[in-house]
Amino acid sequence: MTIWFCVKTAQTPSVVADVVCAFNTFEEEAPNGKCVWVVEKGKGTEEYWQILSKYEKIKDVVCVALVYLEGDTVVLGEVADEVLPNFLAPLLVKYGFDNVKWIVANPKR
Numbered sequence: 001m002t003i004w005f006c007v008k009t010a011q012t013p014s015v016v017a018d019v020v021c022a023f024n025t026f027e028e029e030a031p032n033g034k035c036v037w038v039v040e041k042g043k044g045t046e047e048y049w050q051i052l053s054k055y056e057k058i059k060d061v062v063c064v065a066l067v068y069l070e071g072d073t074v075v076l077g078e079v080a081d082e083v084l085p086n087f088l089a090p091l092l093v094k095y096g097f098d099n100v101k102w103i104v105a106n107p108k109r
Helices: 013-023 081-095
Strands: 002-008 035-041 049-055 061-070 073-080 100-105
Touching: 002 081, 013 035, 013 049, 013 061, 013 073, 013 081, 061 081, 073 081, 081 100
Parallel strands: none
Antiparallel strands: 002 073, 002 100, 035 049, 049 061, 061 073
């Protein structure tokens, strides 16, 4: 499944992405080294940011979400259900249940 989070806030998409990334930086050692989530500005013509997952010992970087502004709502899109708690917890704590909505899409098989 793919999930989109919609956050009603006056904050910028990069600030909302930083909230998620701060929650998903792990100091404990894992087999692939420490894991951090970082925000990078997108390289396309549209204004967007990417939340990337990086391990110390692995060169590959994984994009876990695209973050952009749609009207007065920050959208965190294309989130895989495997990392749902990594998004839901920090967003609900920071912005509250009334300001966070989510849309779930089941891709065609």
